[in-house]
Amino acid sequence: xxxxxxxxxxxxxxxxxxxxxxxxxxxxxxxxxxxxxxxxxxxxxxxxxxxxxxxxxxxxxxxxxxxxxxxxxxxxxxxxxxxxxxxxxxxxxxxxxxxxxxxxxxxxxxxxxxxxxxxxxxxxxxxxxxxxxxxxxxxxxxxxxxxxxxxxxxxxxxxxxxxxxxxxxxxxxxxxxxxxxxxxxxxxxxxxxxxxxxxxxxxxxxxxxxxxxxxxxxxxxxxxxxxxxxxxxxxxxxxxxxxxxxxxxxxxxxxxxxxxxxxxxxxxxxxxxxxxxxxxxxxxxxxxxxxxxxxxxxxxxxxxxxxxxxxxxxxxxxxxxxxxxxxxxxxxx
Numbered sequence: 001x002x003x004x005x006x007x008x009x010x011x012x013x014x015x016x017x018x019x020x021x022x023x024x025x026x027x028x029x030x031x032x033x034x035x036x037x038x039x040x041x042x043x044x045x046x047x048x049x050x051x052x053x054x055x056x057x058x059x060x061x062x063x064x065x066x067x068x069x070x071x072x073x074x075x076x077x078x079x080x081x082x083x084x085x086x087x088x089x090x091x092x093x094x095x096x097x098x099x100x101x102x103x104x105x106x107x108x109x110x111x112x113x114x115x116x117x118x119x120x121x122x123x124x125x126x127x128x129x130x131x132x133x134x135x136x137x138x139x140x141x142x143x144x145x146x147x148x149x150x151x152x153x154x155x156x157x158x159x160x161x162x163x164x165x166x167x168x169x170x171x172x173x174x175x176x177x178x179x180x181x182x183x184x185x186x187x188x189x190x191x192x193x194x195x196x197x198x199x200x201x202x203x204x205x206x207x208x209x210x211x212x213x214x215x216x217x218x219x220x221x222x223x224x225x226x227x228x229x230x231x232x233x234x235x236x237x238x239x240x241x242x243x244x245x246x247x248x249x250x251x252x253x254x255x256x257x258x259x260x261x262x263x264x265x266x267x268x269x270x271x272x273x274x275x276x277x278x279x280x281x282x283x284x285x286x287x288x289x290x291x292x293x294x295x296x297x298x299x300x301x302x303x304x305x306x307x308x309x310x311x312x313x314x315x316x317x318x319x320x321x322x323x324x325x326x327x328x329x330x331x332x333x
Contacts, residue, residue, distance in 0.1 A: 037267055038310050040064070040074035040083055041284055045302035051085055051108070056266070056309075058284075058297040064108030071102075076310040077126050077150070081106055083308075084114075084124035084133055101135050103150070114152035123171050126150075127178055127199075134158075134172040134181060143168035145183055145201065158201030159183075168192065173217045173226075174199065175245075182207070182217035182226055194228055194243070207247050212236075219245075220265050225289070227253075227263040227272050240274050242289060253291040260285075267311045273297070275305035 037056040042049055046063060049070040054061045065071040069089040076083055083106060086099040090113070099122045104111040114133070115121040123136040134147045140157065144167075148155040158181075159169040168186040175181070178199060185195045188206055192213045197204040208214060212232015219226055220242075227242045230252075238259040243250045254260040258278040265272055271286045279296065282303040287294045298304040 039264075039273060039284070039297075040076060040308045040310065041298075041304055042072040042074065042306045043298075043300070043302055043304045045300055045304070051083065051104075052304075053106075054298075058299070064104070065111070073123060073306050074308045075125050076106075076308055077103075078128055078130040080310050082150075084126060086122045086124060086135075090116075101133070101152075103133075114148065115155075121146075125172050125174055127174050128176055129178055134174060136170040136172060136183075143170045145169050145172045145181065147199075158199075159185075159197070159204075160201075169195075171215050171217060173219060175219050176221060176223045182219065182228075184215040184217065191232065194226065196245075207245075208243055208250065214241075216262055218264050220289070221267060221269045225249075227265060227289075229261040229263060229274075240272065240287070242272075251291070253287055253289070254294075262306045264307050264309055265289075266309050273307040273309065275307065 038053050039056055040051060040053045043052050048068050049072055050063055050065040050067065051071045051074045052061055052063050067089050069087060071085055071087045074083045074085045082103050084101060084103045087102050088097065088099055090098065090100055097120065098118060099120045100113060101115040101121050101124045102111050102113050117137065117139045119137065119139045121135055121137045125134050131150055132147055133150055134145060136143055137146055144157055145159045146155060146157050169183055171184040173182045180196050181199050182194060182196050184192050186192045188209060191211055192215060193210050194207045194214045194217050195204050196207050210230060210232055212230065214228050214230045217226050217228040223245060225242050225244055227240060229238050230241045231238045235257050237257060238261045239255055240253040240260045240263050241250065242253060256278065258276060260274055260276045263272050263274040272289060273284055273286055275282045276285050281301060282305045283296050284298045284304045284307045285294060286297055
């Protein structure tokens with residue numbers, strides 16, 4: 001996701017087994033105790049922009065961070081024990097807008113800084129196995145996608161596009177099986193579009209050509225579709241759209257004279273949360289993937305945006321289907 005204030009190879013089998021055990025255990029506990037999904041989000045309802053969490057019906061709102069600077073773009077770890085976010089709490093001057101990546105416990109405790117660079121580090125997203133975090137940064141002069149361990153170590157830049165005079169890659173999103181990353185890129189030449197690449201940055205594929213601006217991609221839990229924010233239609237406002245992971249089946253879910261942005265798919269795949277200023281301020285709404293049953297979830301006079309669901313989606317897409325799907329995508333380009 002783009003900040004509201006700023007316009008690896010596949011893990012080894014042994015690593016997967018080690019990480020999936022706690023993930024599956026948490027999933028079983030949730031099922032046994034009847035735990036329901038929660039949504040983390042950013043809001044200025046306390047005066048400063050902080051991270052909050054609420055139940056999936058909008059109730060039981062709890063403030064997790066309380067800092068005079070801005071904390072935005074939360075993203076849950078797959079096991080639900082931590083939340084990654086971007087923050088301005090270390091900017092040297094109020095004009096720096098120097099976002100850095102932090103993680104904190106799910107109750108807001110133990111905030112830990114993972115990145116330390118004089119330029120922007122933003123849009124953190126956890127791998128489905130919980131051992132890596134992808135993010136976007138302009139630390140090399142242009143926007144690129146980076147991957148690091150969940151403790152900030154082993155930092156690697158995975159996009160290096162030089163086909164555009166001002167290349168810009170942003171807003172990474174890991175597929176549920178961990179094999180692909182969807183992201184926003186200007187490498188198509190005009191505006192920004194949604195692209196896919198392997199999780200080590202290889203084999204980038206242009207998923208959808210818009211001519212306007214597409215950003216904030218997020219995968220459906222089964223890995224078959226991608227929702228994203230798009231601007232460039234007749235209204236030239238941000239709208240929510242979805243597309244099949246092979247580049248087919250494009251559908252607009254919203255179409256109006258206001259801004260709808262920052263989508264995130266529910267763990268069940270039955271709803272998409274997003275932010276909209278249709279009521280005069282940003283609120284978090286839910287909508288079905290077919291564009292039906294829209295309703296306001298937060299209904300608060302402050303601005304609420306960048307929703308992130310938990311439980312995080314487990315890796316449900318079959319790995320062996322990737323080569324076939326990837327070939328289908330490439331054949332259409």
